[in-house]
Amino acid sequence: MLTSRRPATTTLRDLVTNAPAETEHAGMLLGERLRAGDVVLLTGELGAGKTTFVRGVAQGTGSPAPVASPTFQLVRIYPGRVQLAHVDLYRVENSMELRDLGLEELAQEGAVVVEWGDRLEVDGAALIEIEPLGGDRRLIRTTRDLGH
Ligand SMILES: Nc1ncnc2c1ncn2[C@@H]1O[C@H](COP(=O)(O)OP(=O)(O)O)[C@@H](O)[C@H]1O
Numbered sequence: 305m306l307t308s309r310r311p312a313t314t315t316l317r318d319l320v321t322n323a324p325a326e327t328e329h330a331g332m333l334l335g336e337r338l339r340a341g342d343v344v345l346l347t348g349e350l351g352a353g354k355t356t357f358v359r360g361v362a363q364g365t366g367s368p369a370p371v372a373s374p375t376f377q378l379v380r381i382y383p384g385r386v387q388l389a390h391v392d393l394y395r396v397e398n399s400m401e402l403r404d405l406g407l408e409e410l411a412q413e414g415a416v417v418v419e420w421g422d423r424l425e426v427d428g429a430a431l432i433e434i435e436p437l438g439g440d441r442r443l444i445r446t447t448r449d450l451g452h
Pocket residue numbers: 321322323324325326327348349350351352353354355356357373419439440441442
């Protein structure tokens with residue numbers, strides 16, 4: 305019998321990428337699955353590849369817009385088959401700013417993907433970790449699935 309240490313993820317299979325384009329592609333596969341109401345929390349150190357991944361997610365949701373690091377903008381909205389809200393909590397320092405995000409409204413309007421997502425606790429959110437393995441290698445691991 306085939307056994308695995310963890311149940312297979314239905315959100316995105318765990319994988320190791322060797323280039324930014326591969327991480328983007330993984331993001332695209334996720335984006336194609338996203339529906340309104342989905343929240344995906346991304347974790348990983350600075351430079352891990354979170355924004356690169358989101359670039360692919362936006363493609364997967366059908367957004368033609370270029371994805372940039374929302375450094376001075378907490379939220380960027382990409383219209384598509386499903387609207388994608390791209391949130392980056394890197395510069396958020398207090399819980400008031402987190403409350404003011406309007407996450408619930410964003411999730412009602414579409415899907416939400418959050419960089420530095422470990423700063424939030426969201427019921428039902430998927431959790432994806434991007435871990436640098438040295439050089440251009442990155443491990444992309446789903447530690448909590450979307451509910452579908
Ligand atoms: N396999 C890879 N996946 C993603 N990014 C990679 C990879 N290899 C190298 N990089 C580089 O790492 C950096 C990731 O930056 P970025 O996506 O902005 O990270 P973060 O948003 O997590 O801070 C980019 O300069 C990218 O070119």
